[in-house]
Amino acid sequence: xxxxxxxxxxxxxxxxxxVAGTVALKHSDGFSRFAPAAAxxxxxxxxxxxxxxSMKQLxxxxxxxxxxxxxxxxxxxxxxxxxxxxxxxxKLAGLSLVIIGIVLLxxxxxx
Numbered sequence: 001x002x003x004x005x006x007x008x009x010x011x012x013x014x015x016x017x018x019v020a021g022t023v024a025l026k027h028s029d030g031f032s033r034f035a036p037a038a039a040x041x042x043x044x045x046x047x048x049x050x051x052x053x054s055m056k057q058l059x060x061x062x063x064x065x066x067x068x069x070x071x072x073x074x075x076x077x078x079x080x081x082x083x084x085x086x087x088x089x090x091k092l093a094g095l096s097l098v099i100i101g102i103v104l105l106x107x108x109x110x111x
Contacts, residue, residue, distance in 0.1 A: 011067060051067050065101070066102055069102040
C-alpha cells in the first residue's frame with residue numbers, strides 16, 4: 001500500500017473513530033456516566049490523531065472536509081438507523097449534498 005493510500009485508510013479509521021465518539025457521547029448522559037464519557041474522549045483523541053497523521057500526505061482542506069463531511073453523514077445515518085431519528089426529505093437531501101460536496105472537493109483536488 002503506497003503512502004497516499006495508507007493516508008486515506010487512516011482517514012477512514014479516523015472517521016469511524018469520530019462516529020464512535022459521538023455515539024458514546026450520546027450514551028454519556030451529559031458526561032454524567034463515566035464509561036461512555038471516557039470512551040467519547042478516547043475516540044475523539046484517536047480520531048484527531050489519525051487525521052493529523054493522514055495530513056502528512058493529504059491536503060489539509062480535503063482531509064478536514066472528508067473527515068467532517070463523512071463523520072456528519074455517517075453520524076446522521078446512524079441516528080436514523082439506530083436511534084429512530086427523523087429521516088425527512090430535507091434531511092436526506094442535505095446528506096446527499098454533503099456527500100456530493102465531498103466528491104467534488106476530491107475531484108477538484110486532482111486537477
